[in-house]
Amino acid sequence: MGRLLALLAVLLASFALGKAADDWRLAAVVAAMGTVLAAIGPRWDVDRGRRLLTAAMGGGAGYIVAKLLYEPHAGALDEGWTRFAAACILAASARFLLMGSGARSVTTGLVFTALLAIGETHVAGYGIFVALFVVISMWAPIVQSEHALLARTQGRRLAAGAGVLLLGVSMATVVTLGARRAYDWLSSRERSTALLWSPRIGFSDQIDLGALDGLLDSDTVVLRVRGPRVDYLRGTVLDSYAGGRWFRSKHAEVEVPAIFAGEAERDDVVKITAVSERTDRFFVPLEARSLTVTPPSVLVDPLGSLKKTTRRGDVGSQFVVGPRDRAAPEAPDASDLALPSTLRPRLVELATEWTAGAGTPAEKLDAIESRLKTGYHYARAFARVSGPDPVLDFLFGNRNGHCEYFATALALVARAAGIPARFVGGYRVGEQSPFGYYVVRERNAHAWVEAWVPGRGWTTRDATPDLELPQNQEHRSGYLASLSDGLSVGYDDVVDWLQRRTLEQTAVAWAVGSAILVWIVARGVRRRGLAEAGTREDEVALPCLEVLLSTLARAGVAYDGRESIERLAARTPDPEAARLLERYAAYRYGGVGDVDSLTGDVAAYARRSGPPASSASPAGNDG
Numbered sequence: 255m256g257r258l259l260a261l262l263a264v265l266l267a268s269f270a271l272g273k274a275a276d277d278w279r280l281a282a283v284v285a286a287m288g289t290v291l292a293a294i295g296p297r298w299d300v301d302r303g304r305r306l307l308t309a310a311m312g313g314g315a316g317y318i319v320a321k322l323l324y325e326p327h328a329g330a331l332d333e334g335w336t337r338f339a340a341a342c343i344l345a346a347s348a349r350f351l352l353m354g355s356g357a358r359s360v361t362t363g364l365v366f367t368a369l370l371a372i373g374e375t376h377v378a379g380y381g382i383f384v385a386l387f388v389v390i391s392m393w394a395p396i397v398q399s400e401h402a403l404l405a406r407t408q409g410r411r412l413a414a415g416a417g418v419l420l421l422g423v424s425m426a427t428v429v430t431l432g433a434r435r436a437y438d439w440l441s442s443r444e445r446s447t448a449l450l451w452s453p454r455i456g457f458s459d460q461i462d463l464g465a466l467d468g469l470l471d472s473d474t475v476v477l478r479v480r481g482p483r484v485d486y487l488r489g490t491v492l493d494s495y496a497g498g499r500w501f502r503s504k505h506a507e508v509e510v511p512a513i514f515a516g517e518a519e520r521d522d523v524v525k526i527t528a529v530s531e532r533t534d535r536f537f538v539p540l541e542a543r544s545l546t547v548t549p550p551s552v553l554v555d556p557l558g559s560l561k562k563t564t565r566r567g568d569v570g571s572q573f574v575v576g577p578r579d580r581a582a583p584e585a586p587d588a589s590d591l592a593l594p595s596t597l598r599p600r601l602v603e604l605a606t607e608w609t610a611g612a613g614t615p616a617e618k619l620d621a622i623e624s625r626l627k628t629g630y631h632y633a634r635a636f637a638r639v640s641g642p643d644p645v646l647d648f649l650f651g652n653r654n655g656h657c658e659y660f661a662t663a664l665a666l667v668a669r670a671a672g673i674p675a676r677f678v679g680g681y682r683v684g685e686q687s688p689f690g691y692y693v694v695r696e697r698n699a700h701a702w703v704e705a706w707v708p709g710r711g712w713t714t715r716d717a718t719p720d721l722e723l724p725q726n727q728e729h730r731s732g733y734l735a736s737l738s739d740g741l742s743v744g745y746d747d748v749v750d751w752l753q754r755r756t757l758e759q760t761a762v763a764w765a766v767g768s769a770i771l772v773w774i775v776a777r778g779v780r781r782r783g784l785a786e787a788g789t790r791e792d793e794v795a796l797p798c799l800e801v802l803l804s805t806l807a808r809a810g811v812a813y814d815g816r817e818s819i820e821r822l823a824a825r826t827p828d829p830e831a832a833r834l835l836e837r838y839a840a841y842r843y844g845g846v847g848d849v850d851s852l853t854g855d856v857a858a859y860a861r862r863s864g865p866p867a868s869s870a871s872p873a874g875n876d877g
Contacts, residue, residue, distance in 0.1 A: 261288065263362060264361075266383060275324060280319070280324050284340055287344060291347045312345040320337040342364045343365065347361075459502055460501040463499070469699040472696035473695050475529050476533070478529065479526050479692035480524070481525055482522055488559070488680040489536070489680040490559060490678070491583070491679075491704065493589045495594065500662070508556065509553040513550045523573070524573055525571070525572045527569075537681055540714055542578055545573040556584045558578065583704070583712055594643065597643055597645070600649075600650070604649065605622070608667065615707050619668060619707070626660055627718075632657070649663055656701075660718040661717065662677060674706040675704070676712075681700060682726035688731065802860070822835055830859060834855060
């Protein structure tokens, strides 16, 4: 009955996998293989190490089956998670061949791991799968250990079953609804300000002043950067401003499809990978040459921003540092100098004051940056006075604000000075993991400016005081804080390496590995069978050991033939008997000592301990 319940868990996970991957052929093969292994039943009684090898053989088979049958497509479970889930299910199924109660508990754990992997995508009825799994996993111990429960009345059995079912459904409902409510609460959480609107949180085609502030409390990892350090990863570039909000002009809204495929094998390549599939933007710096992306199909706007065209799939990019030759932002137009009519008079006056004495556009930008960095303060909490535009209050009233205020002020004052400028939202790169790559967290969200300088093109400018944002300064994180992310990166590297192997390479490697593992497991089974069948001729115990064991049996120290002589000596309370056992082991297995002397000492010890027993206990295998 216990094996049947474990099989039900395997079939449940197989069905969930088919629904998540939208591939019922894969689900049917995995379920059929699990059913066959369960029908064969327990055949091997092996040690723990060979139990792990047996599970590894099943996991390898699951990986091969998923790689052979599964074709990833939009809206379905990611290819890597599909292979991982199939490997866990068949690793669990392989343990049906093993004897012992421990096999069943590990089988349940592997199936649970498979369900967690399947939960990486939105599966209709996922809560039902979890509830049924909880019922099965809770019912199995009852069936296995409480045999008396089956002998009770039918009514009690039905009540117990209903209770288990209700508990499983309740637990699944609480977990599902609780997680959703927590997510909704976190998603809707906004910092309170005195502004007259609720800012949009995060990066989009419209960014309000204060939109990035909601990210600055989060340690969630969003990007990983490998290779030489780069900074200012641009994700959103906007060229129109009005009433505290940046957005794209009509010209900048035109997005052109493009394909940036390829992979460079150079030491100076920078690789950026997004952690979540929900990210639809590619975060790359302005200086990104020979740019390629994953997935290769993208949408590019005139400002040089890139979006992916599919809903699913991990976002990644690689490039070398240098002037852009792909997705380069276009030269400035009228929108990059536009100012709201309500702001123009005061901004022109301020720009004239701040840039007095500066001749070139670069010198004017330096002067504006210096004024903002020295005369204004970075603040997370502040009160904004209502008026025609919040940036006026920042520039002329309460001189406190987030990075968006500094970037907006720099862009608008630069425009008032006749310099084309755009607002950029993205991430800074400062934290280096001890495992050799850079980690970008949500708290590294930042806003800055790209300004046009004749002869140099678009240049990155940042007026936010650097000392106010220590998380964006270059630093190394501790090993303990980086361990979890390091393990995730290691897993991703293994999956990436496996995905690069051809099907023929993977199949041959699995076949060779499985043959070796089968030989190891079979060898363990044969050894255990020999031990149970009896001892070999050259392992027959010496007569003196039989006398000594009989004497110990009369004293209450029993020996069942499976324990080593050394362990028996360690638990023998009589020191003299323990020394005799140690002498016997030294002579029997190491050739140390004299057998005649040992035999005489054992006989003398037996005479002192009392009359011999009427029948001596067999020594059995002394090893």
